[in-house]
Amino acid sequence: MPNRYEMIQRRILKDRVAQGTMCGLTVFAIVFLAAMAVGLYIKSVPVLENHSLFSLLGSSEWKPMKGEFGFLPFIAGTLWVTGLAIIMALPVSLLTGIYLTEYARPAVRKMVFPALDILAALPSVIYGVWGMLVIVPWISERVAPHFIEFSSGYTVLAAGIVLGVMVVPLLVSLFIEIFTNVPVELREASLALGATRWQTTRKVVLRKTIAGMLAATVLAVSRAMGETIAVLMVCGCVVGIPSHLLDACYPIPALIANNYGEMLSMPLYESALMFAALILFAVVLIFNLLSRIVLYRLERRSI
Amino acid sequence: MNVIRSKRIEELFFKVLMLAATMLVFALVISVVWTVLSRGSRAMSWDMITKLPGGGFYIGKEGGFLNAIVGSLYIVGASACIGLLISVPVVFYLNVYLKKTSRLAYAARLAFDVLFGVPSIVYGAFGFAIMVFLGLRTSLLGGIIVITLLIIPIFIRSMDEATRNFPHDILDASFALGATRWETLKVVVRQIAPGIATATLLSVGRAIGDAASVMFTAGYTDSIPTSLSQPAATLPLAVFFQLSSPVPEVQDRAYAAALVLTLIVLILSIGGRFITSRFSKNKL
Numbered sequence: 001m002p003n004r005y006e007m008i009q010r011r012i013l014k015d016r017v018a019q020g021t022m023c024g025l026t027v028f029a030i031v032f033l034a035a036m037a038v039g040l041y042i043k044s045v046p047v048l049e050n051h052s053l054f055s056l057l058g059s060s061e062w063k064p065m066k067g068e069f070g071f072l073p074f075i076a077g078t079l080w081v082t083g084l085a086i087i088m089a090l091p092v093s094l095l096t097g098i099y100l101t102e103y104a105r106p107a108v109r110k111m112v113f114p115a116l117d118i119l120a121a122l123p124s125v126i127y128g129v130w131g132m133l134v135i136v137p138w139i140s141e142r143v144a145p146h147f148i149e150f151s152s153g154y155t156v157l158a159a160g161i162v163l164g165v166m167v168v169p170l171l172v173s174l175f176i177e178i179f180t181n182v183p184v185e186l187r188e189a190s191l192a193l194g195a196t197r198w199q200t201t202r203k204v205v206l207r208k209t210i211a212g213m214l215a216a217t218v219l220a221v222s223r224a225m226g227e228t229i230a231v232l233m234v235c236g237c238v239v240g241i242p243s244h245l246l247d248a249c250y251p252i253p254a255l256i257a258n259n260y261g262e263m264l265s266m267p268l269y270e271s272a273l274m275f276a277a278l279i280l281f282a283v284v285l286i287f288n289l290l291s292r293i294v295l296y297r298l299e300r301r302s303i
Numbered sequence: 304m305n306v307i308r309s310k311r312i313e314e315l316f317f318k319v320l321m322l323a324a325t326m327l328v329f330a331l332v333i334s335v336v337w338t339v340l341s342r343g344s345r346a347m348s349w350d351m352i353t354k355l356p357g358g359g360f361y362i363g364k365e366g367g368f369l370n371a372i373v374g375s376l377y378i379v380g381a382s383a384c385i386g387l388l389i390s391v392p393v394v395f396y397l398n399v400y401l402k403k404t405s406r407l408a409y410a411a412r413l414a415f416d417v418l419f420g421v422p423s424i425v426y427g428a429f430g431f432a433i434m435v436f437l438g439l440r441t442s443l444l445g446g447i448i449v450i451t452l453l454i455i456p457i458f459i460r461s462m463d464e465a466t467r468n469f470p471h472d473i474l475d476a477s478f479a480l481g482a483t484r485w486e487t488l489k490v491v492v493r494q495i496a497p498g499i500a501t502a503t504l505l506s507v508g509r510a511i512g513d514a515a516s517v518m519f520t521a522g523y524t525d526s527i528p529t530s531l532s533q534p535a536a537t538l539p540l541a542v543f544f545q546l547s548s549p550v551p552e553v554q555d556r557a558y559a560a561a562l563v564l565t566l567i568v569l570i571l572s573i574g575g576r577f578i579t580s581r582f583s584k585n586k587l
Contacts, residue, residue, distance in 0.1 A: 095324035123512020226422020
């Protein structure tokens, strides 16, 4: 029957067409990543032509009206806030991750996992509101008076705390994933030799997952760097290199978000902000690539 | 004897630390949610969610933020639909058409993971650059495009996870009956339906809360957009802009908007967890 033959032909053709389309869509993702880099670069060419890369990154003169763009205060702000957030979030997340994989009973996990879900799902702006209502007054009324005369509370410390809370769910979920990949037999061997749970954790689980934990931390760093609204709401937004925790700061994402309205009215300003986005993109891209590749390796080895 | 005692003490010490850390995480969740809910409910009223901003809205006169609610729903609804249309085929392609060892699959997964990590402010800046290039102004369309791009990696990552453990026997059964790979899509979709639902809720939750990307692209307005080329307000930006006002009544509206946003996200998050635990057998 020729009819049937035609039908099969048509089905195969449909399959081929679908394959082509889907392949195109998949390749598009990779191309899109490159397009993002190229697009941001093209946009930041004007400012790169007028200033050397060194002066852009190393100068702290920020006067858009005069065409001086030194990103150092913003880079310093980003580093301060991100560093602080990670220093606070890391021990808490690590301990929570260990507790949930090695110690906690399923009932406890059933309680904590939804809580982590919620923490991960809450939008950035909500954290900002929380920071303004809870953390900022706490710092200006309770913490700052011990150290300096006056602080509005909008400080590196506030931004660091808010950001720290925001990366906790990411870190915990990554840690849990990494720890569960360690074979149970290894733990059993250690426990059978008379080691306590903690000894097993420290000398077997943690030692076996150092690379993974490092990758997870790098991933959290790159996430923290790009956080915008929450940080913008509590960081104070004063241009200057912060010298201590109770100084205001002005990280790169906050800079971009705050100036989008006026950036078209000044020459080179738009280009400078696109350059800021490019810096952010480049750092995040490199961090993400490295840590994902490490995590993939670990995952494959454990299977 | 001493060694045993010291290791007991060490064990106890770290156990207490771990418990404390877990409690802290729990307390933080409660603190954030409680702060927003209690402050927001004090400011909440029926007018807030049913009325558009009236005259003198920004000096504390009457009106609500219906514009932001509707704007957010428009943007999120449209981008979730487009995102789903694009990501389901991609996930299917990665898992059914490509072999486990395929280089393309590896590169694509890496690309999506990296895209997932790209900050939304960079999406916003890039989206803005493209809109300037195309001659578009801040508009509903711009917001939808950027949010779609933002959530596609989330869609794909979370659906891919659900599909990876998909039993290959089912595929083989379908092929053995003479179905093409494309026709097998029906079988796969039915099997990973809970995964798709969870991914959708996750993406919608992320999309509705993202402020940094729509700031440049969707803009802000006091009215409900009637066409794709008009700017659209969104809930996170309603919170952000009104909170920076010095007028207490306007700030109150920001808290009320934050309450609405939090409730939406909470419902989505709990719903996602429910679907995962109800309809899939494995995993906690």
